[in-house]
Amino acid sequence: MSIHDILNKTEFSKEDIVQLLKLEGEDEKSLLRHSAKIKEENIGNKVYLRGLIEMSNVCAKDCLYCGIRKSNPIDNRYSLEENEVLNAIKFAYDNRYGSVAIQSGEISSTAFTEKINNIIQGSKELSNGEIGITLSCGEQNESTYQKWFDSGAHRYLLRIESSTKELYNKIHPADENHDFEARIEALKVLKKIGYQVGTGVMIGLPFQTLEHLADDLLFMKNSDIDMCGMGPYIEHKETPLYEFKGGLLPLNERFRLTLKMIAILRIMMPDINIAATTALQTIDKIGREKAIQIGANILMPNITPGKYRDSYALYENKPCTDENADDCKSCIDVRVHLVNHEVGYGNWGDSKHYGKKQQNS
Ligand code: 5AD
Numbered sequence: 349m350s351i352h353d354i355l356n357k358t359e360f361s362k363e364d365i366v367q368l369l370k371l372e373g374e375d376e377k378s379l380l381r382h383s384a385k386i387k388e389e390n391i392g393n394k395v396y397l398r399g400l401i402e403m404s405n406v407c408a409k410d411c412l413y414c415g416i417r418k419s420n421p422i423d424n425r426y427s428l429e430e431n432e433v434l435n436a437i438k439f440a441y442d443n444r445y446g447s448v449a450i451q452s453g454e455i456s457s458t459a460f461t462e463k464i465n466n467i468i469q470g471s472k473e474l475s476n477g478e479i480g481i482t483l484s485c486g487e488q489n490e491s492t493y494q495k496w497f498d499s500g501a502h503r504y505l506l507r508i509e510s511s512t513k514e515l516y517n518k519i520h521p522a523d524e525n526h527d528f529e530a531r532i533e534a535l536k537v538l539k540k541i542g543y544q545v546g547t548g549v550m551i552g553l554p555f556q557t558l559e560h561l562a563d564d565l566l567f568m569k570n571s572d573i574d575m576c577g578m579g580p581y582i583e584h585k586e587t588p589l590y591e592f593k594g595g596l597l598p599l600n601e602r603f604r605l606t607l608k609m610i611a612i613l614r615i616m617m618p619d620i621n622i623a624a625t626t627a628l629q630t631i632d633k634i635g636r637e638k639a640i641q642i643g644a645n646i647l648m649p650n651i652t653p654g655k656y657r658d659s660y661a662l663y664e665n666k667p668c669t670d671e672n673a674d675d676c677k678s679c680i681d682v683r684v685h686l687v688n689h690e691v692g693y694g695n696w697g698d699s700k701h702y703g704k705k706q707q708n709s
């Protein structure tokens with residue numbers, strides 16, 4: 349089947365997606381042009397911001413790919429104080445970012461639940477209820493998720509990392525703390541509570557095939573997600589998966605594959621929010637802008653207080669770790685205009701997909 353025949357279909361099969369992921373040259377460009385057009389028609393050219401706060405690199409998990417995994421003997425583990433997080437949120441509010449995303453290593457304790465809860469309440473107070481809040485704080489029990497939702501968090505990101513159980517189990521330790529079914533269940537609970545739910549995967553993992561990636565996109569479609577954040581896998585020396593470095597795709601191939609994943613997802617789910625993730629920028633200085641051009645509509649400028657940036661190294665060569673939030677702010681407009689888009693300042697930029705579901709229910 350020709351690429352044009354596939355692109356004109358209303359539903360993609362797994363085989364269609366694999367064929368699209370293999371595209372090169374002019375056909376690859378046609379795919380990216382098509383997804384850019386679908387985006388333009390469905391959600392326009394606005395890019396919404398989520399001021400990203402990396403609250404803590406203390407983590408109870410031991411994911412085999414991650415630089416801040418529990419077993420890593422990092423001496424600069426940190427947790428921002430409540431007031432440090434609130435100051436960053438104030439910065440986002442004052443600069444009309446519209447929303448913040450609070451990301452943290454996974455900790456499950458009453459103290460952690462309360463701390464996040466205080467931050468949610470505090471940020472609503474300091475912004476007259478105006479700042480939107482996305483959480484990315486891992487797997488928690490239902491009552492915690494509910495409590496944070498009741499306090500005003502309305503979006504939650506929990507990446508499935510890989511939707512194929514066998515691959516998931518190869519990149520995580522085999523223990524009850526890294527249970528595939530528990531993660532799927534957490535996504536269902538978040539949706540039931542009423543969050544806009546986001547998930548995502550890493551692209552270019554050891555042992556990963558195009559069939560796995562096609563299944564990931566079908567998983568997102570079948571789970572009817574509202575948001576997605578996916579990015580290239582970037583190996584980290586101090587992690588167990590590093591030993592498989594030799595079998596990885598070159599970084600530029602992982603980058604291209606990620607753009608194709610974003611493009612195909614945009615075609616499959618025209619009205620969801622898709623983030624242009626930081627890992628893209630690690631490989632290509634204007635990687636996030638390239639993603640925006642072909643399908644992404646969310647940018648997450650890092651507003652973590654500068655002195656902690658270096659410590660949140662999920663992978664190596666993370667960009668912008670030595671800058672202050674102000675530095676990043678000054679380049680946001682320039683970067684977004686570069687690809688003929690506009691920043692939706694002062695707006696939550698909620699997932700249209702979620703909005704439509706609410707209207708129909
Ligand atoms: N490369 C790319 N992404 C990574 N993450 C963790 N480690 C890496 C890595 N080595 C991503 C995971 C996690 C998110 C917070 O960061 O997908 O969900």
Ligand code: FES
Pocket residue numbers: 407409410411414415416417418
């Ligand atoms: Fe699981 Fe960092 S330890 S993603």
